[in-house]
Amino acid sequence: xxxxxxxxxxxxxxxxxxxxxxxxxxxxxxxxxxxxxxxxxxxxxxxxxxxxxxxxxxxxxxxxxxxxxxxxxxxxxxxxxxxxxxxxxxxxxxxxxxxxxxxxxxxxxxxxxxxxxxxxxxxxxxxxxxxxxxxxxxxxxxxxxxxxxxxxxxxxxxxxxxxxxxxxxxxxxxxxxxxxxxxxxxxxxxxxxxxxxxxxxxxxxxxxxxxxxxxxxxxxxxxxxxxxxxxxxxxxxxxxxxxxxxxxxxxxxxxxxxxxxxxxxxxxxxxxxx
Ligand code: AMP
Ligand code: MN
Ligand code: MN
Ligand code: MN
Numbered sequence: 067x068x069x070x071x072x073x074x075x076x077x078x079x080x081x082x083x084x085x086x087x088x089x090x091x092x093x094x095x096x097x098x099x100x101x102x103x104x105x106x107x108x109x110x111x112x113x114x115x116x117x118x119x120x121x122x123x124x125x126x127x128x129x130x131x132x133x134x135x136x137x138x139x140x141x142x143x144x145x146x147x148x149x150x151x152x153x154x155x156x157x158x159x160x161x162x163x164x165x166x167x168x169x170x171x172x173x174x175x176x177x178x179x180x181x182x183x184x185x186x187x188x189x190x191x192x193x194x195x196x197x198x199x200x201x202x203x204x205x206x207x208x209x210x211x212x213x214x215x216x217x218x219x220x221x222x223x224x225x226x227x228x229x230x231x232x233x234x235x236x237x238x239x240x241x242x243x244x245x246x247x248x249x250x251x252x253x254x255x256x257x258x259x260x261x262x263x264x265x266x267x268x269x270x271x272x273x274x275x276x277x278x279x280x281x282x283x284x285x286x287x288x289x290x291x292x293x294x295x296x297x298x299x300x301x302x303x304x305x306x307x308x309x310x311x312x313x314x315x316x317x318x319x320x321x322x323x324x325x326x327x328x329x330x331x332x333x334x335x336x337x338x339x340x
Pocket of ligand 4: 129
C-alpha cells in the first residue's frame, strides 16, 4: 500500500515560513501519512502543535548541525523522546552556539562593510537565527539580488559567514540522538559537494559513530542520484529515509508531501515504528 511519508521539513521556528500548525494543516491537505518536523537545532515546534488528527503519524524529529573535518554536516534525528534530558541539554547547547555564531557572522559581515546586520536580522527572525536570515537581510538592503547570491558571495561553504566551530562534532550529535532513543539519519548526503572519497569517508565515519540511516531521497532529485544513494545505503547496511526538506511553498523542488518512493531494495527507516 502506498504511504505518503515526509521525514524532513521546517517551520518558521527555524528557517521555514509556515507555523507548526500551518505545516500540519498542509501535510493533511497533501495526504501525508507520516511526517517529521525537523527544525534546525530546535524542538520548539513540538510544544506549539495543537493537535494532530489520527490519520497523520507525527514522528518527533530534529535536524542537528554538526561538524566533520571542517565541513558542516546535518544529521536528522528521528523518533526521539522529546522529554529525554540528553536531547534537551543538547538542544540548549546548540542554541547557545547558534546565538554566538550569529554574532560571529554579523562581525564578519561588518568587516565586509555591512554594519548592524544582527539588529536587522532580529527585526524579522525568531530566536533561532540562521544563515538564511542573514541572506534575507542582505537581499532586503539590496546588497544581493536573491538568497542564492547571498550564499554564493557571503554565507555559503568557505565564505565569510560560514562559521561551523560552534557545532558539536558528528560523533557527539549521533550519540545525543541515540541516547534519546532515536535513529540518526545523515541528511542530504549529496548536498555537501564532497568528492567521492570524502563522501565515502563521511558515511563510513557516520556508521562508526552509530548512525543508522541516510536520506536516499531529499526533495526533488534526478534518478541517478537516487540510485547512487540507494547503492551507498545498502553497501553500508544503513536504513533509508526520505524527506522533502520543505521550507516554503514557493520552492517547487522541496515540496511538502511530494517525496518519491524509496527504490526497491532499500530498507525504510520507519520499518521499526509502523
Ligand atoms: P544554518 O542552519 O544557519 O547553517 O543555515 C543552513 C540553511 O541555509 C539550510 O538548511 C538551507 O535552508 C539554507 N541554505 C543553504 N544554502 C542555501 C542557498 N544557496 N540558498 C538559500 N538557502 C540556502
Ligand atoms: Mn534550512
Ligand atoms: Mn540540511
Ligand atoms: Mn533541512
